[in-house]
Amino acid sequence: MSISDLASKNNHKYTPAEPPHGHHLADDLPLMAAQLGLQRRKALAWLGSAAAAGPAMLLAGCGGGGGSDSGSTASLAGLVAASGTTATTTSGTTTSGSSTSSSSSGSTSTTTSSSCTALPGETAGPYPADGTNTSSGSTSDILTASGIVRSDIRSSFISTTTQAAGVQMTLTLTLANTSSSCAPLSGYAIYLWHCDRDGNYSLYSAPAESYLRGVQVTDSNGQVTFTTIFPACYSGRWPHIHFEVFQSLSTATTGRNSVLTSQLAMPSAVCSAVYPYATGYTNSVANFAAISLSTDNVFGDNTAAQIAAMTPSMSGSVSVGYTAAATIGIAR
Known part of the structure; x- marks a missing residue:
């Protein structure tokens, strides 16, 4: 008016x-x-x-709804x-x-902190050589052997110096504390072992050899690096690598002292690139075709997040070798 x-x-x-x-x-x-x-x-x-x-x-x-x-x-x-x-x-x-x-476009951009997944405990299997079982009628404990602390684990070091043949792989593991924002854990000892390209384990099915086993101590970044070979796929198991984590090198004397015993699953794409084309892996072709992660008796009951964390990221080729990396999450 x-x-x-x-x-x-x-x-x-x-x-x-x-x-x-x-x-x-x-x-x-x-x-x-x-x-x-x-x-x-x-x-x-x-x-x-x-x-x-x-x-x-x-x-x-200023006004209701979404209009203006x-x-x-x-x-x-x-x-x-x-x-x-x-x-x-x-x-x-x-x-x-x-x-x-x-x-932007109605969505909010945020920055999140890094995350890590706690790896589940898995069996050490029948070939750990960590003092928890026997081989050829006697207790086998390579953890107490002189020379076990090493980065390049391709050669035997006890009774022979045989070098395991196969596609070279350099594997870096990062140990992270899942209870403290994935902070690196330094000073821990990691024992790593796996089969050769024929599917045999040193000190057991290859009793004269001591290759493809070694211990490293994590640095200030929580990291260790092993130079090894890509493991075979033997009957009944998805291709894998075993490891045990110890509080310190002084406690890495028997598998019973480990704070985590678990396994890493080899990436399917790399298995498919190695087994049919690399020398010496012929038996792995049929074994790999007959197994899957879901039917494997170790990895089959893990969650998708756990499988992702247990599978190393890898790059490279059969001719030049592979570089691999994985983060081992553990609550400390």
Whole structure:
């Protein structure tokens, strides 16, 4: 209603359902000014609390739903200016004071901390040579042998110096504490062992040999590196590598002292690249075709996340060898 309309309503009568006012414009103007002042004070009080809550509340107060129009934008600008708070909206970024929140296409971009998966404990199998079983009628414990602490584990070192033939693989393991934001665990000992390209284990089915076994101590990054060969696939098992983790080198004297005994699963794609084409892996072709991760008696009951963590990432080729890496998560 215009001011001229208000001025013409000289005979208007007051009813309780309406706000009180006089009969003339001169009477109404003070009341109108008082109401406008009250509304302004309410708006400023609301904006003060909204500014403290952040830009999301300011925008929520501009209008409902997901729509917007130039009128509501102009109102927001005027109200914010009255409150002394600066707000700008551009390219999906809202800033109020020193607080900034950015989004793209309605999604929020966040930075998350690194994560690691605790590996499940698995059997050491029948060929650990860690003092927990026998070989040829006597206890076999290579952990107490001089020379077991080594990075290149391709050669025997006890009674022969035979080097295990096969596709070279350099494997880096990172030991991480799942109870402390995956912090690296240094000073731990990791014992690694696996079969040769014929599917035999040293000290057992290859009793004269001591190759493809070794111990390394994790550095300040929680890492150890072994130079070895890609293991065969023998009947009934998915291609794998065994390992045991010990609190320290001094405790790495028997498998009974380990804080984790588990296995790594070889990537299917690399198995398919090695077995049919690399020299000496002929028997692995049929064995690999007859097994799957889901039917393997060790990996078959693990979750997808555990399998992913137990499978090293690998790059390379049969001709130049492979580089592999895996993170061993353990709660300490």
